[in-house]
Each structure stands twice: as structure tokens, then as C-alpha cells.
Amino acid sequence: MNLQVEGLAFNYPCHDVLKGISFSLEKGECLAILGTNGAGKSTLLKCINKILKPQKGEVLIEKNSIKGLSGNDLAKKIAYVSQSNQSSTTTVFDAILIGRRPYIKWDVGKKDLEIVNQTIKTLSLEKFTLKNVDELSGGEFQKVLIGRALAQETDVLMLDEPTSSLDLKNQLEVLELIREIAEKRQITAIVTIHDLNLALRFADKFIMLKDGMIHAAGGREVITEENISVVYEVMVKVKTIDEQTVVVPM
Amino acid sequence: MLKKPKAQIEIEGDSIELYQKFTAKKTLLSLALLATLLVTSVFALNSGAFNLGSTDIFKTLMSIGSEMSSVVVWRIRMPRIMAAMITGAGLAVAGCVMQNNLKNPIASPSTLGISSGAAFGANIAIIVLGAGTAQSSASQPVVVNNPYLVAIFAFSFSMLATFVILMLARLKSFSPESIVLAGVALTSLFSAGTTLIQYFADSVQIAAAVFWTFGDLGRASWQEVLIMTLVVGCGMIYFMTKRWDYNAMDAGEDAARSLGVNVEQTRFGGMMVSSLITAVTVAFLGSIGFVGLVAPHMVRRLIGGDHRFLIPISALMGAVILLLSDTFSRTIAAPIVLPVGAITSFLGAPLFLYLLIRGGKRR
Numbered sequence: 001m002n003l004q005v006e007g008l009a010f011n012y013p014c015h016d017v018l019k020g021i022s023f024s025l026e027k028g029e030c031l032a033i034l035g036t037n038g039a040g041k042s043t044l045l046k047c048i049n050k051i052l053k054p055q056k057g058e059v060l061i062e063k064n065s066i067k068g069l070s071g072n073d074l075a076k077k078i079a080y081v082s083q084s085n086q087s088s089t090t091t092v093f094d095a096i097l098i099g100r101r102p103y104i105k106w107d108v109g110k111k112d113l114e115i116v117n118q119t120i121k122t123l124s125l126e127k128f129t130l131k132n133v134d135e136l137s138g139g140e141f142q143k144v145l146i147g148r149a150l151a152q153e154t155d156v157l158m159l160d161e162p163t164s165s166l167d168l169k170n171q172l173e174v175l176e177l178i179r180e181i182a183e184k185r186q187i188t189a190i191v192t193i194h195d196l197n198l199a200l201r202f203a204d205k206f207i208m209l210k211d212g213m214i215h216a217a218g219g220r221e222v223i224t225e226e227n228i229s230v231v232y233e234v235m236v237k238v239k240t241i242d243e244q245t246v247v248v249p250m
Numbered sequence: 251m252l253k254k255p256k257a258q259i260e261i262e263g264d265s266i267e268l269y270q271k272f273t274a275k276k277t278l279l280s281l282a283l284l285a286t287l288l289v290t291s292v293f294a295l296n297s298g299a300f301n302l303g304s305t306d307i308f309k310t311l312m313s314i315g316s317e318m319s320s321v322v323v324w325r326i327r328m329p330r331i332m333a334a335m336i337t338g339a340g341l342a343v344a345g346c347v348m349q350n351n352l353k354n355p356i357a358s359p360s361t362l363g364i365s366s367g368a369a370f371g372a373n374i375a376i377i378v379l380g381a382g383t384a385q386s387s388a389s390q391p392v393v394v395n396n397p398y399l400v401a402i403f404a405f406s407f408s409m410l411a412t413f414v415i416l417m418l419a420r421l422k423s424f425s426p427e428s429i430v431l432a433g434v435a436l437t438s439l440f441s442a443g444t445t446l447i448q449y450f451a452d453s454v455q456i457a458a459a460v461f462w463t464f465g466d467l468g469r470a471s472w473q474e475v476l477i478m479t480l481v482v483g484c485g486m487i488y489f490m491t492k493r494w495d496y497n498a499m500d501a502g503e504d505a506a507r508s509l510g511v512n513v514e515q516t517r518f519g520g521m522m523v524s525s526l527i528t529a530v531t532v533a534f535l536g537s538i539g540f541v542g543l544v545a546p547h548m549v550r551r552l553i554g555g556d557h558r559f560l561i562p563i564s565a566l567m568g569a570v571i572l573l574l575s576d577t578f579s580r581t582i583a584a585p586i587v588l589p590v591g592a593i594t595s596f597l598g599a600p601l602f603l604y605l606l607i608r609g610g611k612r613r
Contacts, residue, residue, distance in 0.1 A: 049508055071510035088501065091269075093269045094554070101510065102510045
């Protein structure tokens, strides 16, 4: 088991956000976390990554608890791409190089440069190497963020709504990229996502959150009309078109 | 067969090679600035009210000059040049780190009430404790006769301002907004206090207090230069150890945290050290505005936001700007020496506006 989350609970002073979340994932698996706005998707990712401190529960990577890990050591295990990312006047190369921060003692080593170079090739960003990230399109910028996470060389890759501001082509491209990387590098990928059809194309496991609890978890079989109507409070039809499960709102 | 355009050939090259060429350009810029600084220093050493030829200066530097030229070079011009370089470098790196830590492009010592705190402290020393008096000299009718008392008070109150700001900001987990708001509140409080003190003072005391607020590098002797060098030097080393954290923080707080940066601690340390640098320079020399704003912005436009280069090159740029401004202030209306704070603001304001307008068009 690569990643185990056990009984994670988080609350603000007068509001419970997560109420005992447990799940586990193998290497190479892609998980989509589904749910309405405010269901606790982003909070769950932040609790796994210790950006928020959960009041209860534990996260284990390869059966070792991450509780005692320093920020630097955790950054070598879990990479996280948040929803709110600032673009700045740094080049694509520099932006990806920041991903090596947990490994850099004083200055950049040859290995760091090689990893960034390789990441740029993997993401086909060669022609943007020295372009400032604030001059990139949304899709390219998202790729740079993924690149930064990849440069961290972690066991787990988490992305909070990576497709929210992208057009359809870039949505498919980015998710395909994450899937490919997870399979090739045998890392566990977790993505929060609103679009159920994109989630169905991309993920092999699903968690449906409702009011801070897991309403349903498992493979494609959990994406049912009943579960969707409970979680999203909308009526849908779930159909199969060309061997692909599709959710159609009524 | 058509030749490929040069840009395309470059793009297809190895990313590492391209990147190394790119960073080499930044090193070249720092060397160019260093050379400019040296040339400006030589020019500054040659300029001044007392007429000294280059040969006299050279002889003095070789310890074979006259007693008078030795006094002018070693006790007046040299400490002033050193003070300009150290203060310029210090204010520039302090501004650079504040802008990063507070995610605010116009963050500077004056935004945060540190300078107002120093001015309030100086006013107490000059007016309440009587550290300022009248003098009969026509060129400088008002003097601060106990500069150390003024410096100690200015320093204490600017550090008090820093502590209060950081304590207030702590209530809100050191969010940039809380630091800026606390700074605005303190600025207004200290300004009100200064106004009240000045209201009950006589005209000589007010003149001495106003005179103090003009930034003036002539106040620095070797002793002040040494203290400032130590503080700015240690501050720069501290900032350089945190340069990767500042780079990560440029990508956003959550991104920085996920890269292992303790954002609150880094911000507290950065604000503390940059405030200390500011407090020391303001206490010794008075307010010198705009250097902390303009220097890092100019460098950011030239080389981007990589703090590995941004911090040292901003320091060089700040040193060049302040030394040039001071030399200008000493020579433009010689033998009258204009306050350098006024010159930096005169030069800084249009330059800063130009950078903003240019930046606005680029996007």
C-alpha cells in the first residue's frame, strides 16, 4: 500500500469540515475526489500534506506515518499543486527548479539541473525554457506547476482542481499527462475535480465526499445516478457510449 | 534550403545549456554593476567642496599625502562613500525581502511605520530631552548636539514599531495583509505623536527635528560605518540562506508550504532582519526614501525574480543609486550639500513611475 489515510478529521472552531476520512491507494493508481463546493475536497488534500493540521487521524506512506516528518522530508514524499498559484517573473526553468528546493543544500547541483531538463522534455516545454511563467497560457502554466511537482520526485502527487481554468483540449491533455506519469513512474496521483465525465476518463478510483464524509468510494461502479443525486443534488442519467461511462444531466 | 532563424535554433538546444547561458548573463550584470560602483566611488572621492586633485588623493591613499588631504579623504569622503554603499545596499535588500515576504510590490520601510517610529523617537530625543540646539554658524544654524541619544531613540522606536507590527500580525498568522494594516496603523499613531510633540516645541527644536529627518550621509563616521556594515553584512548572509524559501514563496503560500517552507517563520525572520537593517540606517542617517523600492524593482525587471541573484544584485544596484545620488547632492550646488533623501526621492519618483508604466504596457 503506497498511501493510507486513516480517520482524518478537521474542523474550524464552529464548523466540522472533515469527519473521519479513510482510504488507501496503491502505486500507479489515480484517484479522483468528487463533491460539491465546500464538501471538503481541498481541505482533505491540505490535511494529507500537513498544510492544515488535522485534529484526528493519520497519513501513512509505505506504512510509515508522516507525522514526525519535517517539512523538507515531507516535500520529498508528497507533491501538491494548489488551486491558488501565483505566476511570477521567473522563467519556466526556474519555476520547475523550485521543485528541487527540498533537496538543495546551498546551490543547485548537476543532478537538479538534469532533473529539470528531463521534466521540461517530459512536458514538451522545451520552447518555453526561458520564457517567464506570467507570459504563458493557462494550459502551459498548469504544465509548469505539474513540472515543479514532478521535480520533487515524490511517491504521491496531489492536484487541487488542475483543470478548472482550462479549455477542453488542455483539460484532456493535462489529465492524460498526469495519468501517464502516474503509470510510468509508479506514483499515486490524487486529483480533485468537478467534471464527472473528465474524472471517469482519467481516474481508476473515486471518492465522493458529502458534508465532510465519504458517501461512496471505489471504482467506476460508484458513479451511479443515485450517488450523484445524493452528493450533487441533481438528477442525471449514467449511460455507456462507445464503452465509455458518461454522465448526462437531466 | 532556408536557414532556421537563430531564435529557433536556440530553442532547440539543451535546456541546461540555455539556462546556464542565461544565468551567466546575470553574473555579467553583477560584474558590470560592481565596475560602475568602483568608478562612481573614484568619482565621488574626487568630488567635494575642498579642492583636491587626483594626485593628492592618490598620495593620500598611499599614506604620503598632506595632513589636510588625509583628513578630507579618510575622515570625510571615505566614510561618506562607504556609508552610501552600505546604506544603499542595506535598504535595497531590505526592500527586496519585504516585497517578497508581504507579496506587496510597494512594501518598504516607510509603508510599515518603521521610519515613522524612528522619526518619533528622534523627536522625543531632540525636543523632549533637548538633544537639538541652535548654533551660530550661518551655513548650518541648527544642529543635533547629541546625535547618539537621537540615534538610540530613533533605533529603539523603530524596533518597537517592528515588534508591535509583528506581534499584531501574529494574531493573524503573519498574513501579509495584517502586517501592512498594522504598519499603516502604527504610521498614523507615530505621525500623530510627532505632530503633538512638535506642537509644544519651540522653533529651534522643531528646526533641529526637521533637520534630522533629512537623510544625510555626512553624519556617518567610521564607527557608524562599521556598525552598519556588520548589520547589513549579517542581514545579507541571512537573506542569502533563505533565498530558495523566498523563491518558493513567490509561487504562493501553499506552494511554498508544500515545498517544505515554514512560511510564518520565514516571514517573521525576513521582516525582523529587514526592519533591523532599516532601523540602524534610519537611526544613524535619517530617512532616505525610494532606494528600497526602486533598486529591487529595477533589478527584477532586468533579471527576473530569482532571489539567488536578485538579493546580491539589488544590493549592488542600491549601492550605486545611493552613491550616485549622494555625489550629485554634494556637487550640484557646491559648497552647499543638499540632503540626499530629497535627491533619492527626486530621482526615485519618476523612475518608479516609469517602471510602473512600462510594466503596465508589457502585460
